[in-house]
Amino acid sequence: MKEEKKNNENPLKVNRRHFFSQLSVGIGSLALGSLLIPDLFKGGGAQPLAQQPLGIPHFAPKAKRVIYLFQAGGPSQFESFDYKPTLKKRMGEDLPESIRNGQRLTGMTSGQDKFPLMPSATNFKQHGQSGAWVSDYFPHIAKIADEITVVKSMHTDAINHDPAITFFQTGSQISGRPSMGSWMSYGLGSENKNLPSFVVLTSRGKGNSQGLYSKLWSSGFLDSKHQGVLLRSGKDPVLYLNDPDGISRSDKRHLLNEVSQLNKMHHVETGDDEIESRIAQYEMAYRMQMSVPDVMDVSKEPESIVKLYGEDCQVPGTYAANALQARRLAENGVRFIQLYHQGWDQHGNLPNAMAGQAKDVDQASAALVMDLKQRGMLEDTLVVWGGEFGRTNFCQGKFDPKDFGRDHHPRAFSIWMAGGGIKPGLNYGKTDEFGYNIVENPVHVHDFHATLMHAMGLDHEQMTYKYQGRRFRLTDVAGNVIKDLLA
Amino acid sequence: MTRILKNRWVDYAILGLSVFLIFCLIFDSYIELPNLVAWLGRWHPLILHFPIVLLLIAVFLGLTGKKVPDELLVVAVLSALVTAVSGFFLGKETLVKGDLLFWHQWLGGGVALVASLWYVLANRGLSGTMYTKVLQVVMVGLVAVTGHYGGMVTHGEEFLALPTNKKEKEIPENPVIYADVVTTILEDKCVSCHNPNKKKGELLMTNLEELLKGGESGQTLIPGDPIKSQLISRLHLPAEDEEHMPPEGKAPLTQSEIEILERWVALGASDTLRFDQLPESEPLVALIKGLKEGDAESKWASLPVVADSTIKNLSNDYLTIERMAANSNALSIDVFSPPEYTAAPIIAMERIAANIVELDLSGLPIGSAEMDFVARCQNLEWLEVDKTPVTDAEVEKLTALKNLRLLKIYETPVTDKSISVFKQLGSLKSLYVWKTELSNEALESLKSENSGLAINYGINPEIETFFVASDSVAIAK
Secondary structure, X not given: OOEOOOOOOOHHHOOHHHHHHHHOOOHHHHHHHHHHOOOOOOOOOOOOHHHOOEOOOOOOOOOOEEEEEEEOOOOOHHHOOOOOHHHHHOOOOEOOHHHHOOOOXXXXXXXXXXXXXXXXXXXXXXXXXXXXXXEOOOHHXXXXXXXXXXXXXXXXXXXXXXHHHHHHHHXXXXXXXXXXXXXXXXHHOOOOOOOOOEEEEEEXXXXXXXXXXXHHHXXXXXXXXXXXXEEOOOOOOOOOOOOOOOOOHHHHHHHHHHHHHHHHHHHHHHOOHHHXXXXXXXXXXXXXXXXXXXXXXXXXXXXXXXXXXXXXXXOOOOHHHHHHHHHHHHHOOOOEEEEEEEOOOOOOOHHHHHHHHHHHHHHHHHHHHHHHHHOOHHHOEEEEEEOOXXXXXXXXXXXXXXXXXXXXXXXXXXXXXXXXXXXXXXXXXXXXXXXXOEEEOOEEHHHHHHHHHHHOOOOOOOOOEEEOOEEEOOOOXXXXXXXXXXX | OOOOOOOHHHHHHHHHHHHHHXXXXXXXXXXXXXXXXXXXXXXXXXXXXXXXXXXXXXXXXXXXXXXXXXXXXXXXXXXXXXHHHHHHHHHOOOOOOOHHHHHHHHHHHHHHHHXXXXXXXXXXXXXXXXXXXXXXXXXXXXXXHHHHHHHHHHHOOOOOOOOOOOOOOOOOOOOEHHHHHHHHHHHHHOOOOEEOOEEHHHOOOOOHHHHHHOOOOXXXXXXXXXXXXXXXXXXXXXXXXXXXXXXXXXXXXXXXXXHHHHHHHHOOOOOOOEHHHOOOXXXXXXXXXXXXXXXXXXXXXXXXXXXXXXXXXXXXXXXXXXXXXXXXXXXXXXXXXXXXXXXXXXXXXXXXXXXXXXXXXOOOOOOHHHHHHHHHOOOOOEEXXXXXXXXXXXXXXHHHOOOOOEEEOOOOOOOHHHHHHHHHOOOOOEEEOOOXXXXXXXXXXXXXXXXXXXXXXXXXXXHHHHHHHOOOOOOOO
């Protein structure tokens, strides 16, 4: 369904600027208008991207949907994908000042007078044709090394969880901007009218967790129909799907029609666009009553798939169950599926907690990629796995290789991507031997957003939304598409 | 001697301009123009239209035996002379005149001088005689040829060439980046203004030597530094910018053309670099592969136009029709399982069958009616009929899909009979066939005939075993 740019037809919505901008194309000044706007009568010709109707990609997309496996809390790159043998050699030595270079620290380690280098709590091996280094915590992801592309040179602006995760999701550290899923829904529309185009699923590991707030999937200043829909973890992913006793489907339809009439009258009176969204939401809820039970019913999945994702995928609310759900949602045309797995904030007890977190997600993440691949969905589905920042190469708290912590580190961390328009089996970017600074091909969060949008067929500089007198973008006023990553 | 106009000054002006023009043409190489005079040359493109029209009207009147009004002839001759002189001034802006410009200049001078001769003949009372008639015929020819050469100087030599179906210059298997790719882009988009006949900004783009030499603003091409190379930086400017290249009204470069030039410069603007010397992670690799395949948008440019209203009418809650891209008439169709399935909405898309490039019918109880429709989508590139009851009989119908690149047909009852159909799909690159009746031997023989085909048999059993065995997930107690 193509969503037309709203032409503010309600007389209450015309302001002085709007009035004057309309003047130039009024009937009486068509001739003048066509002089001022050369393409006025062209019609049917190529319009600039910014004036394109919404809901259509700017150019042919490589990916049609995104599954974003967000590892909330900041998984350590030193125990996952960034192998640094130097740390073992120089274990316990103080981090050289020339490397730290006055980098700001969090309040958790700024009090330390020593920053002893701490090697990886686990071993690394090279895997696949690509020779990617993967730690022993992730044996299943290691098996799909040739399907994924590891970016070891991510960096971000924020050093604490909330601003950093907000930055990753909305392109700004301060809340209030639309989430990337909402931007995608706004720009590309919905593939399946019976499901929301942006769905969120959360799960929680036993590790140290940080809060997740609904602002991370908020539509900000965009129309609220682009907001992410959070599915509950439990028996009923969506509550009250069934009509109450004695109310038939046709009664419900009748009721909705009447309510919609009233809402439309109210809209004429006030000109508030949110009323139209409300009407659309009621319709969506009505259709979801039919579509959701079918989509969310994992009991039809064959034994082989259950074994692939791990037995846990039958326990609602686990990461594995959400990963399997993500595949089903993707099959049913949901544009942006976001999983959050909490518990990656290892300020202490890292070896234990990180192993536990990895256990939660390792098999299901890898299974998801393979499952998508066998269904031919890896050709047009983009999978992303990563957290909001990395962790320090020095130890936080007491120096004990069996039980230590790492603090937040925004300057360099690792994520991986697979599928839709991304080159497989690439090891992109490089950090120095301490894993502290990036020495090759840095990828900033804005660049990551720009690249993701490019894969989805959107030009991140052209997709703007005017609000409070200025135009906003997901990438703000930055971001470069990382061409090297694109297939 | 019958005087046309009782005004000697007209005679003097025409005589003076003619002499001056002849002097200019002969002593061309010795002349240097002061700035202000050179500026007069810039008016040439504006005033040249007057003599063309006036002279042709005069010739028409003369040849049809009507009287040519004296004033008309005077104004025509004067404007022809002024045009020729200003044209000469404009021509001085290019240091070395190419063939086109040389001919345009002499022919234009010829037009002006023949016009002066006509004025002389008219003054002698020879209007309507054979002499004048011959001269008028010559005049028409001269005006036409001069105009044509002028047009070629401005718009490039190919401008009036008959429209041919532009055969994309075949890119060889292992192209030399400069000779086989970069020059094609430059010739297509830049050389019409940067050639020996029309050396805009003193810059020639006909070969690498000249590019490295640069033009007025220097820094045209700095190997290894695309940001400082104006060849690249100007392409990136917003279209409304003065400095943007190509200038307004000329076809801009496509995004991928810009990227190719940029990477070529970044890699040192070499004229020997070959495709196979590039590392796999180099963006040029993908760009050139894209060129070989032809970018999607241009491939779909010839599809019939589909109105938004048509899309709206044919879609419903369970059938989504999306344009592949803005300004594109290529369509992607997704059909989801409705509560009560009928084939009608799918068959109703007959009108837009030619526009459908992607069609997803996964998991629907489709039969032969739908597959007949699929067979009529002759531009289909992507087809999903997995988890459907399609059999060999229905697959048979797909032989017409010459552009089919991807076919998902896993979890269906198709058997080895369908292999012969798959073999006829020349463009097929990806085939998903697990949970079917197809035998491995048959698929192997298909693979041997189509080496570019990736066949997906489902998850690699070895990896699957590992996943099942090492169930690493501890169920939370």
